[in-house]
Amino acid sequence: MNAPPLLAVQGLTRRFGGLVAVDGLDLTVFKGEIIGLLGPNGSGKTTALNLISGALKPDAGTVALRGDFIQGLAPFRIARRGVARTFQLVRVLGSMTCRENVLAGLAFGTRNDWGVRADANADDLLQRVGLVGRGGVMTAELTYIDQKRLELARALALRPDLLLLDEWLAGLNPTELLQGIELVRSLRGDGIAILMVEHVMDAIRSLCDRCVVMNAGRRIAEGTPSAVLADPEVIRAYLGDEDA
Amino acid sequence: MTLPLPVKIVGAAVAVAMLACVPLVADGYRLSLAIGLLNYTVLATAWALFSGPTRYVSLATVAFFGIGVYTVAVLGEVLAWPLVLLIALGIGVVLALIIGLSTLRLSGVYFVIFTFGLAELVRQLVTWFEVNKTRTLGRYVFVDITTDQIYWQLLALAVMVFAAGLLIRRSRLGLALRVIGDDETVARHVGINVTAAKVALFMLSAAFMTLCGAVMAPRWSYIDPAIAFNPVTSFQVLIMALLGGVHRLYGPVLGVVPLTLLFEFLLANFPNHFSILIGIAFMLIVYAIPNGIAGLAEKLWARVKGARP
Numbered sequence: 001m002n003a004p005p006l007l008a009v010q011g012l013t014r015r016f017g018g019l020v021a022v023d024g025l026d027l028t029v030f031k032g033e034i035i036g037l038l039g040p041n042g043s044g045k046t047t048a049l050n051l052i053s054g055a056l057k058p059d060a061g062t063v064a065l066r067g068d069f070i071q072g073l074a075p076f077r078i079a080r081r082g083v084a085r086t087f088q089l090v091r092v093l094g095s096m097t098c099r100e101n102v103l104a105g106l107a108f109g110t111r112n113d114w115g116v117r118a119d120a121n122a123d124d125l126l127q128r129v130g131l132v133g134r135g136g137v138m139t140a141e142l143t144y145i146d147q148k149r150l151e152l153a154r155a156l157a158l159r160p161d162l163l164l165l166d167e168w169l170a171g172l173n174p175t176e177l178l179q180g181i182e183l184v185r186s187l188r189g190d191g192i193a194i195l196m197v198e199h200v201m202d203a204i205r206s207l208c209d210r211c212v213v214m215n216a217g218r219r220i221a222e223g224t225p226s227a228v229l230a231d232p233e234v235i236r237a238y239l240g241d242e243d244a
Numbered sequence: 245m246t247l248p249l250p251v252k253i254v255g256a257a258v259a260v261a262m263l264a265c266v267p268l269v270a271d272g273y274r275l276s277l278a279i280g281l282l283n284y285t286v287l288a289t290a291w292a293l294f295s296g297p298t299r300y301v302s303l304a305t306v307a308f309f310g311i312g313v314y315t316v317a318v319l320g321e322v323l324a325w326p327l328v329l330l331i332a333l334g335i336g337v338v339l340a341l342i343i344g345l346s347t348l349r350l351s352g353v354y355f356v357i358f359t360f361g362l363a364e365l366v367r368q369l370v371t372w373f374e375v376n377k378t379r380t381l382g383r384y385v386f387v388d389i390t391t392d393q394i395y396w397q398l399l400a401l402a403v404m405v406f407a408a409g410l411l412i413r414r415s416r417l418g419l420a421l422r423v424i425g426d427d428e429t430v431a432r433h434v435g436i437n438v439t440a441a442k443v444a445l446f447m448l449s450a451a452f453m454t455l456c457g458a459v460m461a462p463r464w465s466y467i468d469p470a471i472a473f474n475p476v477t478s479f480q481v482l483i484m485a486l487l488g489g490v491h492r493l494y495g496p497v498l499g500v501v502p503l504t505l506l507f508e509f510l511l512a513n514f515p516n517h518f519s520i521l522i523g524i525a526f527m528l529i530v531y532a533i534p535n536g537i538a539g540l541a542e543k544l545w546a547r548v549k550g551a552r553p
């Protein structure tokens with residue numbers, strides 16, 4: 001393997017006061033892979049995504065994108081290098097229509113799309129996530145699942161090489177979940193690598209090539225979904241008796 | 245409601261042409277009132293250009309305005325008028341750049357207090373300089389500019405500030421600002437350089453405020469720092485913009501017209517209680533019409549439209 005991995009995280013560390021939220025995390029994502037980031041609540045998964053996407057600056061460690069160090073860069077610079085994300089608590093732009101939300105992703109990211117062509121691209125992306133014909137609808141009128149779809153369309157508008165999903169499948173009903181899983185799977189076909197924080201086991205098993213499991217900021221396991229989910233230490237972490 | 249673009253442009257041109265005739269027909273008092281209206285139109289619209297989309301409440305208006313005034317007072321006699329304006333513009337924009345880079349990371353109330361403090365600081369610095377270096381507190385403004393010319397220059401500035409607002413609204417910067425106004429975190433993560441966008445807008449807004457001060461300077465024959473950097477100006481501009489509504493380009497004007505008239509009336513009749521009265525006006529406005537007259541008008545219009553079959 002001569003090409004550097006798409007994403008290489010090494011020794012990534014972030015403290016909040018006395019708490020070490022992410023503690024020496026190592027993580028690698030290759031082009032086109034779907035990697036699951038698992039762990040009990042409070043284990044540092046969201047913080048890890050925030051460090052990769054630039055929302056937070058690490059205290060130590062490196063993040064390399066295609067071999068270039070990006071840790072500590074402003075989030076807009078990281079976004080322009082092709083890293084898009086969604087948020088654990090869905091964030092849509094409340095004063096705008098669906099199409100404008102997607103235009104926001106097109107206009108400033110990796111493409112600088114603007115004008116009539118951008119409108120067409122926005123509508124294509126809305127169709128892609130299952131919001132066909134909803135371009136003119138205000139985001140406030142969307143249901144929760146549709147807001148999540150819109151957020152994904154906005155992230156895809158950046159034409160990312162790496163997509164960070166923070167519990168994007170959480171809170172969906174069984175039908176929506178199946179659609180969501182298919183949608184994420186279809187992104188792999190486009191060559192997008194995905195690092196997804198997820199609790200939904202069905203999704204993890206059917207989507208992820210590999211998983212990294214965190215507990216109390218540290219990586220405690222890595223491997224195929226079935227291997228890590230059978231790992232005794234992982235089971236102990238999820239049952240919450242790691243002190244025993 | 246929405247007219248085709250050529251109709252709008254012709255309409256605007258006709259309106260500007262008619263406004264340009266005001267000095268030809270108005271007497272001294274009315275012209276003076278019209279100058280006041282245009283002055284506050286430029287200031288309040290420029291204020292809303294920045295504060296509307298970013299939701300930063302700035303009280304630095306008079307810092308820039310005063311710099312414009314003082315540049316004219318100092319250089320008006322020695323340099324050609326366009327050069328004086330250009331220098332004022334340069335000073336205002338550079339100051340805005342410095343303030344922007346150093347303060348736009350502050351949020352909410354800290355920004356308000358900082359901008360207020362800044363305007364006071366500039367006033368104190370100018371006072372200190374005048375007292376200790378030039379050994380005069382006041383200055384006479386000697387420039388060869390008639391009242392009619394002041395009016396026309398203000399009208400030109402008003403046209404430019406509206407044109408700037410329209411152009412921004414249609415640009416990527418305009419979209420960036422709306423995204424920032426909705427959710428700054430999202431803005432950063434879709435690749436928007438939030439600081440650069442805010443600073444650029446702050447500089448543009450300051451440019452108009454500084455030029456406005458420069459153009460207004462010849463209205464006074466005598467100025468001192470207390471006149472040029474009067475903090476009440478910043479508050480008045482803020483109240484006018486909020487009353488009119490900052491989410492529309494034409495919003496601030498809707499606040500400028502009634503309040504300029506009201507302030508005129510208050511100043512003439514209750515000069516000693518003026519500050520208290522505008523404070524009360526401010527509170528009433530924020531409580532009663534949070535989205536301003538523009539928001540109120542839109543709501544009424546929507547109701548009228550909704551009532552029709």
Ligand SMILES: Nc1ncnc2c1ncn2[C@@H]1O[C@H](COP(=O)(O)OP(=O)(O)O)[C@@H](O)[C@H]1O
Binds near residue numbers: 039043
């Ligand atoms: N901005 C913050 N300030 C202080 N503590 C934080 C902050 N963000 C996260 N934490 C703490 O860091 C730990 C990890 O949180 P998080 O990354 O959100 O976990 P996860 O996403 O795995 O549930 C938690 O104990 C949380 O309270």
Ligand SMILES: [Mg+2]
Binds near residue numbers: 045047088
């Ligand atoms: Mg989380």
